[in-house]
Amino acid sequence: AKSVTSHGGEPLRAPSLQEIPLEKNHEAFAFAEKLLGGQIDLMLCMTGVGTRFLLEILSVRYPIEQIVQALSRLTVVARGPKPIRVLKEYGIPITISVPEPNTWQEIVQALDLDSRSLSLEGRTVAIQEYGISNERLIDALKERGAKVIQVPVYRWALPEDTRPLREAIQQVVDGTVQVALFTNAAQIAHAIRVAAEQGLERPFREALKRVVVASVGPTTSESLGHDGIPVDFEPSHPKMGPLIDELSKTVGTLLRAKAAPSRVHARPTHPEGPDAKRLRQQSVFLKACRREPVPFTPVWLMRQAGRYMKAYRDIRNA
Numbered sequence: 301a302k303s304v305t306s307h308g309g310e311p312l313r314a315p316s317l318q319e320i321p322l323e324k325n326h327e328a329f330a331f332a333e334k335l336l337g338g339q340i341d342l343m344l345c346m347t348g349v350g351t352r353f354l355l356e357i358l359s360v361r362y363p364i365e366q367i368v369q370a371l372s373r374l375t376v377v378a379r380g381p382k383p384i385r386v387l388k389e390y391g392i393p394i395t396i397s398v399p400e401p402n403t404w405q406e407i408v409q410a411l412d413l414d415s416r417s418l419s420l421e422g423r424t425v426a427i428q429e430y431g432i433s434n435e436r437l438i439d440a441l442k443e444r445g446a447k448v449i450q451v452p453v454y455r456w457a458l459p460e461d462t463r464p465l466r467e468a469i470q471q472v473v474d475g476t477v478q479v480a481l482f483t484n485a486a487q488i489a490h491a492i493r494v495a496a497e498q499g500l501e502r503p504f505r506e507a508l509k510r511v512v513v514a515s516v517g518p519t520t521s522e523s524l525g526h527d528g529i530p531v532d533f534e535p536s537h538p539k540m541g542p543l544i545d546e547l548s549k550t551v552g553t554l555l556r557a558k559a560a561p562s563r564v565h566a567r568p569t570h571p572e573g574p575d576a577k578r579l580r581q582q583s584v585f586l587k588a589c590r591r592e593p594v595p596f597t598p599v600w601l602m603r604q605a606g607r608y609m610k611a612y613r614d615i616r617n618a
Contacts, residue, residue, distance in 0.1 A: 303540065304481075307548040312477065314468030315459045316490040319431070321353055322452060328357045331426055331451045335370045336362070340449070341423040342375040344407065347430040348382025353453040354428050355390060368392055375418055379407060383428075401518045401538045404437035411444075421445035431456040431486055456486040462494055469495045472511065473503045478555060479547070480508060483516040483540065485523035492527060505529070512554045516543050532558075 301311035322328075334340050345351045358367050368390055375395045378384045380402040387394050396414050398406045411417045425441055426449040427434075433450060441448050459465070469491065471477050482488055495504035505528065513531050515521040517538025521531045532554055535542035580586065585598040 303544040307544055309479070309548070312468055312471065314465045314491075315461075316465050316487045316494075317456045317484065318459050319349060319454045320457045321357070321454045325357050325453065327451055328354060328453060329361060331449060332358050332362060332367065334424070334449065335374075335426070336366065338370075338373075339424060340374055340426050342377065342418065342420075342425045342446075343371060344377045344379065344425065344427045345383035345387060346379045346428050346434075348386045350428045350430045350453045351383045351386040354451065355386075357453060364390075375416075377407065377410065403518045403522075404434050404440070407437060408440045411441075419445075423447070424449060426451055428453060430454070456490070458490055458494070465491065465494050466498060469498065469500060469504055472507045473500055475507065475510070477511055479512045479514060479551060481514050481516075481543070481547075482520050482524060483543070485520050487520075488524050488527050488529055510558060512547075512551060512558060514543060514547050516540065 301313055304311040331340075355364065355367065358364075371392045376387065376392060377396045377398060378387055378394050379398045380400075384394060384397060395416050396410050398410050400406070411420065420441060421444065423446050425446045427437070429450055429452045431454065433452075438448050438450070468477070472480065492501060492504070495501045508529055512533060513524065513529060514533040515524055515531045517534065519538075521534055524531050533547055533550065535546045584594045584596070585600060588594050588598050
């Protein structure tokens with residue numbers, strides 16, 4: 301909220317979730333028994349809060365030094381800077397640091413390509429989970445022959461006071477909100493749930509199409525897309541600072557685009573028949589490529605998850 305204010309915006313605070321530690325975490329203690337018994341080969345630390353919770357939960361039953369020593373013997377993979385910070389605080393060596401944007405694809409790619417990794421065939425991999433299970437990550441690990449142990453340490457719940465969220469939903473529906481920021485994959489599910497309880501799910505979904513929807517990174521964007529919410533903006537780095545700073549520089553253009561009437565002209569990509577070559581050469585797209593006058597601006601959309609590929613990131617960061 302302070303960052304939004306410093307960039308000239310007026311923040312509307314609407315907490316949509318809270319982290320609730322699991323009260324009787326049988327999975328965590330079952331994991332500890334396997335860990336201390338030397339039955340774990342690799343540990344995936346997904347979040348800073350979750351890593352800290354896990355260590356605190358285990359310290360209730362076991363000396364923390366014993367847990368740290370056991371983890372130090374594993375291949376430890378940290379998903380981003382927050383779990384790295386916690387692991388360093390406890391003195392646990394980090395084998396692999398997953399690069400941005402820290403999605404499950406980067407985790408799998410690091411395990412596949414990093415020279416410090418190990419073959420997953422026949423290995424036992426423990427995943428510190430963060431509210432919800434990442435089924436695609438689990439499936440990818442199993443496809444590589446790994447035995448996966450899921451270690452949930454907390455779950456997402458609605459905040460105790462949902463009044464600010466309900467008021468924010470109403471303001472979105474009323475059209476008094478221009479930008480909606482999402483910084484966690486679970487936020488949109490909770491917002492839709494509360495909107496449905498108010499009888500406003502459909503108006504809320506429709507209203508979000510008229511505002512600029514900004515996501516902190518690919519994981520959150522994927523969740524928004526899964527719930528049918530198009531993302532208008534995502535920063536170059538999945539962090540709060542770049543989200544606010546970069547959005548402030550382009551939000552005017554995004555708002556004008558939202559307000560402008562949409563005009564889409566669909567054209568076949570590959571015309572067929574005896575005149576196919578001539579039609580391709582005279583297509584609006586190729587005319588625009590040749591800088592010839594065209595009646596409208598053509599857009600070529602190609603579905604390719606290139607930004608997740610290491611080669612693309614290497615070129616981008618060069």
